[in-house]
Amino acid sequence: MTIVPETINVLIVDDYKTMLRVIRNLLAQIGFKNVDEASDGQMALQMMKQKKYDLVISDWNMEPMTGLDLLKTVRNDIKANTPFIMVTAESKTENVITAKQAGVNNYIVKPFSAETLKTKISSVLGAF
Amino acid sequence: MTGAQNKKSFQREQVVEIINSVIGKVRGPETASREIICRELTGLKETIENLRHQLHFAAPADIGQTHIPNATDELDAVVGMTEQATGTIMDACECVLAGMEGADEALAQKTEAEIVRIYEACTFQDITGQRIAKVVKTLKTIDEKVTSLLEALNGTLATNLHEKGDASGGKDGTSLLNGPALPGQAVTQEDIDRLLANL
Numbered sequence: 001m002t003i004v005p006e007t008i009n010v011l012i013v014d015d016y017k018t019m020l021r022v023i024r025n026l027l028a029q030i031g032f033k034n035v036d037e038a039s040d041g042q043m044a045l046q047m048m049k050q051k052k053y054d055l056v057i058s059d060w061n062m063e064p065m066t067g068l069d070l071l072k073t074v075r076n077d078i079k080a081n082t083p084f085i086m087v088t089a090e091s092k093t094e095n096v097i098t099a100k101q102a103g104v105n106n107y108i109v110k111p112f113s114a115e116t117l118k119t120k121i122s123s124v125l126g127a128f
Numbered sequence: 129m130t131g132a133q134n135k136k137s138f139q140r141e142q143v144v145e146i147i148n149s150v151i152g153k154v155r156g157p158e159t160a161s162r163e164i165i166c167r168e169l170t171g172l173k174e175t176i177e178n179l180r181h182q183l184h185f186a187a188p189a190d191i192g193q194t195h196i197p198n199a200t201d202e203l204d205a206v207v208g209m210t211e212q213a214t215g216t217i218m219d220a221c222e223c224v225l226a227g228m229e230g231a232d233e234a235l236a237q238k239t240e241a242e243i244v245r246i247y248e249a250c251t252f253q254d255i256t257g258q259r260i261a262k263v264v265k266t267l268k269t270i271d272e273k274v275t276s277l278l279e280a281l282n283g284t285l286a287t288n289l290h291e292k293g294d295a296s297g298g299k300d301g302t303s304l305l306n307g308p309a310l311p312g313q314a315v316t317q318e319d320i321d322r323l324l325a326n327l
Contacts, residue, residue, distance in 0.1 A: 018214045019254045025218065025247050029240065061258060089255055111251040114244045 001126035005031030008125065009051065012037050013044040013058035013070065014087075023057060023087065026114045030121075031128065041065030045073060053082055055125060060088035060095070068102060075103040083124045087112065140280075147173050196271045203260045205310050214253040221246050 010032050012023050020037045027035050036051070038044035040062055048056070056074070060067035067086055074080050086099050087108045096107050106120045122128060147169060221243045228236040309315070 014254075016211075016254045016257060018211055018218075018250060021215075021218055022247050022250050022254075025222070026244065029244055029247075089258055110255055111248065113248050 003126045003128045005128050006033055008032055008034065008054045010035045010055045010057065011044060011047060011053040013039075013041065013056065013062070013067065015039055015059065015062045019059065019087075023117075026117055029114060030118045032121075041067070041070035041073070044070055045078070048074065048078065048080065048082070055121065056082055056084045057087055058084065060086055060090050060099075068099060071099065071102045071104055085120055085124060087117075144173075191274050192271045196267050199267055200264050201310055202307075203264055205308075207257045207260055208311060210253045210256060214250050217246065217250060 010027060012020055012035060014020050024035050036047060038047055042065055058067040058070055071084055074082060074084065083105045085106045085108060086104050087110060089110045091109045099107055105124045108116060108120050224239065225243055228239050
């Protein structure tokens with residue numbers, strides 16, 4: 001399956017403004033132009049209720065709602081199967097297992113390269 | 129005194145009373161072991177009293193009132209400044225990319241590739257920010273533990289806040305070392321130039 005990045009709506013979630021900007025710019029470099037930003041989980045949920053996103057890319061370490069809490073809420077409460085990629089500094093095996101059990105589609109450890117971001121998005125949405 | 133402080137003070141008095149009672153009981157018809165126990169318990173009591181005395185004059189309240197707040201302020205400043213610097217770097221990158229429109233394709237591709245490397249490197253700010261947040265949390269835990277311990281040993285915490293240097297001068301190079309000023313507290317270059325001009 002192939003996708004057209006320009007048609008994909010992406011929501012990125014991170015409480016660090018710099019990371020939002022870095023990810024947005026990297027996504028732009030690989031062709032994703034329709035990118036919205038949320039600075040915390042609650043904001044992300046509100047945005048997901050108002051607009052359909054094709055992909056969510058979220059940090060884990062946020063307060064008061066962590067990226068894992070956001071993922072669980074997306075999967076269990078609003079019952080959305082939106083592709084969800086965790087981008088985080090949390091690199092322990094138990095974190096990855098927990099995220100997988102909660103329904104994450106892929107997992108990227110910071111720091112990461114543009115190539116890694118592209119590869120993981122491809123594995124979730126399709127080649128581009 | 130609050131209820132909690134009253135309780136701690138009462139517990140401390142109880143401990144001292146028990147120690148005195150044990151010392152009183154083992155003094156009597158002497159055996160070698162009773163003398164040793166007596167000596168040990170007396171030593172223990174003296175050690176506790178010495179520790180309380182030392183802690184009183186170690187200015188332990190400075191830990192929570194000065195040192196830890198100073199440390200966390202400095203760390204917050206680090207996070208703020210690295211965020212600002214990263215923003216400046218990314219502004220410049222976006223400007224360069226915008227300038228590449230219409231440029232030679234090979235040059236544009238090469239430039240874009242290098243810009244992407246810079247973006248990737250900028251993720252350092254997020255990671256350092258998280259590490260610093262962990263350090264701040266640790267400092268706050270240390271502060272809580274020290275405060276709790278000191279309250280258990282002594283109902284009031286001593287402070288030993290003192291002026292740096294004295295009015296008559298005589299400051300050496302080491303005592304003048306303060307490091308960079310926190311945001312909003314720094315003297316500007318213009319202020320320094322004006323001061324030098326007036327000296």
